[in-house]
Amino acid sequence: MKVKLDDYTLTVLNSFSGINNSIVINAGNELRTMPESKTILAEAIVPTNFDKTFGIYDLRKFLGCLSLCINPEVEFFENYLEIYSQNGNSIKYVYTDPARIVTPATKRINIAQADIQFNLSSDTLKDVNKACGVLSVEDIMFSSSDRKIKVTVLDKNDPTSNSASFDVEGETNETFVAYIKNTNMKLIPGDYEVFLSSRGISLFESKTNKGLKYYIAVESDSSF
Secondary structure (H helix, E strand, O other): OEEOOOHHHHHHHHHHOOOOOOEEEOOEEEEEEOOOOOOEEEEEEEEEEEOOOEEEOOHHHHHHHHHOOOOOEEEEOOOEEEEEOOOOOEEEEEOEOHHHOOOOOOOOOOOOOOOEEEEEOHHHHHHHHHHHHHHOOOEEEEEEEOOEEEEEEEOOOOOOOOOEEEEEEEEOOOOOEEEEEHHHOOOOOOOEEEEEEOOOEEEEEEOOOOOOEEEEEOOOOOEO
16 A cells, blocks of 8 residues: 655654654554664654564765655565655665664653653744854753743853853742753754753653653762
């Protein structure tokens, strides 16, 4: 049976390729990925339903193959898939052994006991990403002061570092400083609900796209 990959599924796959350029796509409609460093776990529920489990070693190349075709449709076979173009052309793409690819554990992460919770708007997320690039810094600091929560981009190892701070929605009676590496903030643009845990993990759960979640490591020098 031929399947057309919808735009959101392609957006998720393109985003996930920045986390790990290899992926195991399991039968069903949930996509999950993580890098070799295991510092981020991304999950998404997508409209496309895959009828088999298979591995893609070079996700960017696979997406490039799709871009070569007009209104592409995909058909899944035992050891490969076929991409069909509306003009009659086709591309054969061979699967990779899933055992060769770093994949998330089947056991799910439970962050029910989060210490801090707040909202991060798409505009603020965009500003944070832009500021990291402009200032050439890699650290993102979430912190509290006078019940207000701020996000600051800086180089935490350089006291003379340039920095930029942004207010976020939410208040807290807790005093905390939580560091996350910008290299792990590979989020699809949108609004997020953020949960920070002293156990060294955070959850960015999309309010824009249901089922889109990012579990990101919190640096060990954070304090709650």
